[in-house]
Amino acid sequence: MSWQPTALNVSFLTLVGWALFLAVLTARADLVILAIPLVVALVAGRRGAAAALRIDHRVSADRLFEDERATVTLTLRADGAVPLVELLEPLPPRVHLERGRHHAFFTLRAGEEIHWEMVLRCAGRQHLQLGGPHLRFWGPLGLSAAEARHRAPHTVAVYPHLEPLRHLPRPLRTQTFVGNYVSPSQGEGIEPGDIRPFAPGDHVRHVNWRATLRLDTLHVTQHHRERNADVVLLLDTLSDVGPSGGTVVDVAARAAATLASAYLARKDRVGLIEYGGQLRWVRPGSGRAQLQRLLDTLLDASVVFTYVTRDVDLIPPRILPPQALVLALSPLLDARFVRAASDLAARRFDLVVIAVSPVAVARAAVRRSRVADVAARLWALERRAQLEELRRGGLTIIDWDGVGPLDVALASLGQRRPRRVLAG
Amino acid sequence: MIRLAAAALVTVVVGIPLAILPAAPVTWLTVVALAIGTTGALVLSVALVTAGASLALIAYAVALALARPAADPFTSVVFGSTLVLLLALVHFGRRIDDAVVGPGVVAGQIRHWMAIVALGVAGAVVLTLGGAVLGPALVGATLPVVVVAAALGALLAVAGVISLVTAPRDSSVVAPPAARKGQ
Numbered sequence: 001m002s003w004q005p006t007a008l009n010v011s012f013l014t015l016v017g018w019a020l021f022l023a024v025l026t027a028r029a030d031l032v033i034l035a036i037p038l039v040v041a042l043v044a045g046r047r048g049a050a051a052a053l054r055i056d057h058r059v060s061a062d063r064l065f066e067d068e069r070a071t072v073t074l075t076l077r078a079d080g081a082v083p084l085v086e087l088l089e090p091l092p093p094r095v096h097l098e099r100g101r102h103h104a105f106f107t108l109r110a111g112e113e114i115h116w117e118m119v120l121r122c123a124g125r126q127h128l129q130l131g132g133p134h135l136r137f138w139g140p141l142g143l144s145a146a147e148a149r150h151r152a153p154h155t156v157a158v159y160p161h162l163e164p165l166r167h168l169p170r171p172l173r174t175q176t177f178v179g180n181y182v183s184p185s186q187g188e189g190i191e192p193g194d195i196r197p198f199a200p201g202d203h204v205r206h207v208n209w210r211a212t213l214r215l216d217t218l219h220v221t222q223h224h225r226e227r228n229a230d231v232v233l234l235l236d237t238l239s240d241v242g243p244s245g246g247t248v249v250d251v252a253a254r255a256a257a258t259l260a261s262a263y264l265a266r267k268d269r270v271g272l273i274e275y276g277g278q279l280r281w282v283r284p285g286s287g288r289a290q291l292q293r294l295l296d297t298l299l300d301a302s303v304v305f306t307y308v309t310r311d312v313d314l315i316p317p318r319i320l321p322p323q324a325l326v327l328a329l330s331p332l333l334d335a336r337f338v339r340a341a342s343d344l345a346a347r348r349f350d351l352v353v354i355a356v357s358p359v360a361v362a363r364a365a366v367r368r369s370r371v372a373d374v375a376a377r378l379w380a381l382e383r384r385a386q387l388e389e390l391r392r393g394g395l396t397i398i399d400w401d402g403v404g405p406l407d408v409a410l411a412s413l414g415q416r417r418p419r420r421v422l423a424g
Numbered sequence: 425m426i427r428l429a430a431a432a433l434v435t436v437v438v439g440i441p442l443a444i445l446p447a448a449p450v451t452w453l454t455v456v457a458l459a460i461g462t463t464g465a466l467v468l469s470v471a472l473v474t475a476g477a478s479l480a481l482i483a484y485a486v487a488l489a490l491a492r493p494a495a496d497p498f499t500s501v502v503f504g505s506t507l508v509l510l511l512a513l514v515h516f517g518r519r520i521d522d523a524v525v526g527p528g529v530v531a532g533q534i535r536h537w538m539a540i541v542a543l544g545v546a547g548a549v550v551l552t553l554g555g556a557v558l559g560p561a562l563v564g565a566t567l568p569v570v571v572v573a574a575a576l577g578a579l580l581a582v583a584g585v586i587s588l589v590t591a592p593r594d595s596s597v598v599a600p601p602a603a604r605k606g607q
Contacts, residue, residue: 008515010585011474015507017581018478022485023574030488030500032574033552034481037504037544039577041512044540083532086519105519106526107533114526140536141508142515 003144005046012042012143045141052079053108057132057152064122066161066254069098074116074133078108086136087116094124094245124245125253125299128156159295160254165262167411169398171229171325172350177286179228179267189223196222230271230284230321231263233294234344236330236337237276240303242361251402252329252356253298258406259327260294271319272297275312275337277304281319309336312343326351331358332386345395352413353397355387360403426517430465433510434458434476440503441483445491453483468518470511477507497552504548505541512537 016038023031053076060071072089089102100118108114122128132152138145174183182191195211198218211219233256240249260270264286271284272294282290282297312320320326326349330337345351363376387397400409438454438461461476463469484503516533 006515008470008511011470011511011515012508013581013584014474015477015481015511017578017585018481019504020574020578020581022481024571024578026485026489027571028485028488029495029555030497031481031485032577033497033500033548034484034504034507035574035577036548036551037501037508037541040544040547041508041540044543045512083536084529086523101522101524103522104524104526105529107529116524116526138519140533141512141540142519 003046003139003146006143006145008142009042009046012038016042041141042143045143046139053077053082053085053135054079055133055135055150055152057130057150057154059130059154059156061156062154063157063159064128065159066125067121067123068158070120070122070128070156072118072120072130076106076108076114076116078110078112081110082106082108082137083140084138086138087133088136089118089133090131091120092126092128092130094122094126095128096121096123122156122158124158125160125250126158126245127299128158130154130156157296157299160250160257160298162261163254163258163406165258165407165410167407167413168259168262168266169325169327169352169410169413171231171268173323173325174227174229175269175323177228177267177269179226181227181229183225183227185225186222187225189226191224191226193222193224195219228267228269228286229263230269230324231259232271232273232284232320232324232326233259234273234275234326234328234330234341235298235301236328236332236334237274237278237301237303238334238337239331241331241333241358243365246361246364248331248333248356248358248361248402249301249303251361252331252354253301255354255356255400255406256327256329257295257298260298261291264288264291270294271324273315273319274301275310275340276301277306277308279310279314281315283319284321284324312340320349322349324350328353329356330354331356332383332390333358338390341395342390342393345393351396353390353395354406354409355383355397355399357383357399357401359383360401426513426520427466427468430468430473430510430514430517431462433506433513434461434465434473436506437461437477437480437503437510438483440499441480441487444484444493444499445487447487447490450483450487450490453479453486457483465510465514468514468521470515470518473510473514477510497548501545501548505544508541508544509537 016035019031019035019038023029023035056075058073060073064070074087074089076085085106085108087104087106091097091102098119098121102118104116106114106116130153132150135148135150136145137148171181174181182189186193195208196219198207198220202220206220208219208221235252235256237249240247242248242250256272260272263270267286269284269286270290272282274280274297280297282293285293326344328341328351330341330353332338332353332355341351341353357380359376359380363372366372387399391397396413398409398413400406435458438458441450442454457476457479460472460479464472464476520529
């Protein structure tokens with residue numbers, strides 16, 4: 001740690017120079033005497049004491065959702081006296097101070113301990129890097145300073161925010177595991193189905209006494225099986241629009257996380273395919289560990305520029321099962337993704353495209369003006385025409401502006417999807 | 425609070441030349457010095473305060489040259505000490521602006537400043553007394569000695585300013601914290 005003179009020395013030297021120059025000019029000793037306190041301050045004020053400071057840097061969480069708070073606590077313990085130390089915790093982008101300050105000054109006596117706390121709000125999905133505070137030790141008059149960096153790297157995973165959803169697109173086909181969808185096939189379940197005559201092996205508790213009394217022979221009530229479904233989220237990362245932290249990919253990733261959480265809560269198996277310059281996927285699975293895997297993958301979802309078009313044929317069936325409900329999240333800006341979605345629909349995949357409108361997020365990044373308003377309206381009209389054309393081509397599309405609740409957009413699909421699912 | 429204290433110190437600095445000679449040239453210089461110095465104190469700008477203090481120094485020299493009063497070491501020491509406190513206070517205020525200030529920081533700083541000012545006052549008193557004692561022994565040579573010493577000091581100060589301004593340095597040390605808040 002080396003002590004360096006600060007800009008304040010220039011001010012002191014300027015005044016000393018003026019005083020002595022004027023003393024020569026006017027031949028007055030008063031001005032020489034005036035300069036003496038300034039010269040003494042210049043000499044004495046540059047003395048910097050070696051500081052021995054121990055710092056404990058803690059972050060309250062290593063995993064958060066967007067808009068949740070993390071508390072950063074610094075504990076400073078001085079082995080020797082520290083006349084003045086300045087600390088600055090650099091804030092990464094898309095992180096806001098909710099409480100406290102990230103810049104502080106402390107004076108510590110030998111053995112003294114000080115706690116300093118700040119609360120950060122994380123505004124966007126990211127790997128939040130907190131590297132530890134910058135330290136600046138000041139001399140008594142601010143004429144010298146020494147800098148150091150306390151390295152305490154902390155990484156906090158800030159996952160996309162999860163919204164509550166009530167209107168989930170129902171899958172057309174179910175799988176063989178127990179879930180929440182009523183299957184047309186008969187078996188164990190709680191949803192009553194047909195009534196048939198009693199056969200050896202039937203449980204007595206399934207006897208339908210009302211039908212038995214009316215028909216004079218034993219009849220039993222059959223039940224529909226409750227099955228789960230495979231859901232694959234197809235995230236378009238071929239193109240991106242919007243300001244940092246609020247791009248279309250960010251909005252789509254937030255929607256994908258919300259959908260994944262909602263389907264996993266219904267015991268479905270959920271997988272993820274990031275369809276972009278880099279084709280990445282997560283195999284369908286269920287449970288809390290799967291949600292964690294999906295969130296970790298969504299955290300890194302970003303546009304990787306490429307001219308190479310990867311066909312969906314490259315995706316193995318275990319990642320994209322033919323019976324799965326495919327939810328494609330895309331702004332539909334890249335023709336390659338539109339072709340891939342049309343290809344899946346043509347191959348009779350149960351595909352629902354959630355078209356995230358890039359107009360609103362792009363509008364947020366541009367300064368308000370009449371020209372921008374007209375351009376946004378024209379773009380919205382063009383987009384509406386594009387969606388209509390795709391609908392005529394057989395795609396099921398949910399138009400979502402990316403600003404309002406996803407649930408409202410999903411509710412519009414409810415009328416157009418069959419209630420009863422097909423047996424897997 | 426720091427801004428008010430700095431503005432009060434600026435008032436003291438510009439008040440001394442006026443007290444010596446409340447005449448037109450000195451008054452105009454002190455008015456300009458007061459305007460620049462007070463602005464510097466309010467916006468916590470060391471550069472503006474330095475400019476205001478320099479003008480006050482010039483006004484003080486003009487007042488001394490025109491009024492030709494007897495040498496007054498007390499007023500000079502007060503002037504010099506006030507300048508030290510003013511620069512230290514504005515620089516400190518600039519640094520802690522918009523930052524958490526721990527317990528005892530301000531009190532500790534004031535203690536350090538007072539100790540250094542006391543040292544400066546002691547130095548000025550010793551030199552003044554030394555000059556008074558040696559004066560009769562060096563009749564006729566006192567003024568040339570003072571002038572040569574002051575000229576050398578002025579040259580050294582200018583050289584110091586030039587070396588500080590032109591020397592390559594770690595910019596992060598010199599940059600005020602406000603410049604780094606956007607990180």
